[in-house]
Amino acid sequence: MSYVIGVDLGTSAVKTVLVDKQGNIAYETSESYPLSQPKAGYSEQSPEDWVKGTLTSLRRLVEISGVSPDEIEGLSFSGQMHGLVLLDEDNHVIRPAILWNDTRTSKQCRQIEQVLGDELLQIARNRALEGFTLPKILWVQENEPEHMEAARVFLLPKDYVRYQLTGDLAMDYSDAAGTLLLDVTGKKWSEKIASAFHLPMSLCPRLIESFEDVGGLLPEVAEQTGLSVNTRVYGGGADNACGAIGAGILSEGQTMCSIGTSGVVLSYEERKDLDFEGKVHFFNHSEQDAFYIMGVTLAAGYSLEWFRGAFGKDLSFDQLLHDVNNVEAGAEGLLFTPYIVGERTPHPDADIRGSFIGIDAAHKLPHFARAVLEGITFSLRESIDILRESGKTITSVVSIGGGAKNETWLQMQADIFNAEIVRLENEQGPAMGAAMLAAYGSEWFPSLQDCAAAFLRPAKSYQPDAKRAEKYNELFAMYQDIYGQTAELNKRLAAFRG
Template identity: 65%
Template sequence: MSYVVGIDLGTSAVKALLVDRDGNVKAEASRSYPLVHKHSGWSEQQPEDWVEGTIDALAELVSGLGSSADQIEGISFSGQMHGLVLLDGQGRPVRNAILWNDTRTTQQCREIDRVLGGRLLEITRNPALEGFTLPKILWVKQNEPKAFEQAKLFVLPKDYVRYRLSGQLHMDYSDAAGTLLLDVAGKHWSGEILSAFELSASFCPPLIESHGLAGKLLPDIAQRSGLSESTKVFAGGADNACGAIGAGILTEGVTLCSIGTSGVILSSESDKQKEFGGKVHFFNHGKQDAFYAMGVTLAAGYSLSWFRNTFAEGESFEELLAGVGDIAPGAGGLLFTPYLVGERTPHADSAIRGSFIGMDGSHSRTHFARAVMEGITFSLNESVDILRRAGKTVDTIISIGGGAQNPVWLQMQADIFGATVVALENEQGPGMGAAMLAAYGCGWFDSLEDCAQRFVKRGAAYNPNPDAVKVYASLFEVYQQVYAQTRSLNEALIPYRG
């Protein structure tokens, strides 16, 4: 029996999956690590925590195989996007990593807009937002000049872990697309952008395909993990790209809905010139010479977690959502906007905050719970709407994450999206996508599509209910008005926030 390992480097933990040739997960292991919040809006981590967690998780997987550990042919990675890791000339981090959810870089984003204007969107296909990597680079350059002077090269989180395991420095296209330094259609670092901000070409690592062979394990890593030194190390991809691969989103006509802490609507795209006007993100896919369009809801699953922790502390989600299916679509005229930490798509607004609209004395906690679920899904439907208006067909949606664990929510997604929603039998998220990249890289399959046919197993399908579709279509028009009508109110409340 042969195996591959998919390593998903998340924001709170690293998870490793041991997967066989049929796509069955034979074992998994995870290790958590802390966030560092030195100031409000700052979010950092120590890169060494990722490395130690990954090695420990690998060692746990390997220990379960015993003498069969040499049957693990390859490993690959999925990683949290955008995080900045600055390395000195010896490959050592010069400071903590600045993560994707760090919001200190608003000034640098405005500087990027001022310097590049419309060229930014033409080259990178994405607007300047606080989460991206270039604003973080400029922040360090302007605020920590000594650290920046030491920095000779930057990488993203999973790239640093892969470097420590293999000794080789690379960045794949799907992760590079989220830096605001890559010419997305041309698949090369943009000399124009680098020059505009006085960054040298050597500051960027060599580019590689997600299934590309990046090296083999270093001897000391092999010894600590129990893996063979001959284990192949493949580049891997950004978490959203790997999540799409793991759900089989590799061709046009199928869309992904992922509801985790944040929420994502993602659709594969073959036309590198496809124009979305910056309304959704446009990135290189983990599949070679493919792309994807993606909309993001910042507080998707987080909104439901917040609601539970605030109003039902100690209850399980199952207890919290009991009876939600008995409430008619529309939650009795109660509407929720999930802007708890601002919003991304279609409103790139860090100041907006959430609202409950239409509360009255007849509403129970169950009404509020359903309204939260509907509001999250309405927000995601804004991205679906943008894709459709750009000419994309969205009739089948693969749903993963927390939103795929509840049949009521899956039916709600079908009714709000107006599309067939399909759950997966063996959902493992980005870690499975990373394993598929390793399997393809090892030559198990002729293509990622062939791999998906074996690895991705579809489960129950939920078809839209025509009556509910009509109700939700009308409510969605109301939902779309809430942002504009509450924006000035939220701006007036900023001085009073803690």
């Protein structure tokens, strides 16, 4: 037998999966690590914790599988995006990594907008948002000049782990696209952006393809993990790009909806000249010379988690949603907006907050639960509509994550998106995408598309109901009015929040 390993470096844990040539998950393990929040809005981690967790997870994977190390041909990565890792001249970590969900950089975002103006969207193809890497670099430049002076190169999380496993310093295009320093369509670091903020080009690492062979494991790493030094390591990709690969989003028209803590609508794209005016993200895909368009709902599954904690903390999610199917579409006139931590698409607004609109004395817990599901899905529909307005035909959407675990919610997605919703048989998200990059890099398949055809199998599809789809169209128009009606009020309320 032959196997590859996918390593998914998340925010709370690293997950490793062992995959055979038929795409079956033979074994999987995970190791958690701590998150540090030293101040309000700060979110940091120790890069060494990622390395330790990855080595432990790989060792456990080899041990519990009983597979011969020589049968494991390749390994690749998926990683949390945007996190800043600064290394000194000896490639030692200078300070804790500043993560994607750190919000300290609002001042630096405004600075980037002021200095670059329209050129930012022309080059980096994305707005300056707190989560991206360049604002974090500028924050260190302003607040920790001694650290910036010592910095010789920056990496993203999975790239640092890969460096520790192989000794190779590099960054793939799909992850580099989330830094605001990459010329996305030119596939090169932007001298214009770097020089605008007095950053040396040497700070930017070598760029590679996600499926590129970057070498074998260091002897000491092979010894610690039980893997062979002959196991080849491939570049890997950003978690959203790998999630797309793991869902088979590898050709024009293919779209996925991923509902986890946040929600993502992502569609494959080959056109370079699209202009979304920053309403959605435009990133390099891990597929060569391809891109993906992505809209984000900041609090998708998190809205449901918040609702359960606030109003049904003694209930499981299954119990909370048990009677939702007995409530008609529209929750009998109750609408919810999932802006409980601000919003990203199509309203990049840190001050907006959520609402229940239309509360009636007759409404019970199932009405509110259904309204929460519908509100999350309406928010994702806004991204779907932006894609359709660009000329895309979206008739089928692959649903992954928590939103693919509830039959009622899957049917709701079909009705609200007015598209077929497909649930996969063995959905492993970014970890599977990383394994597929290793399989392709190991030349198991002539293309990633061929790999997807062999690895991914649909389990069930859901078709839109015409009457419910029409009703949801009317409700969606009302939902879209809520942002404009409440934005100014929420700005005034912001002063009263802790």
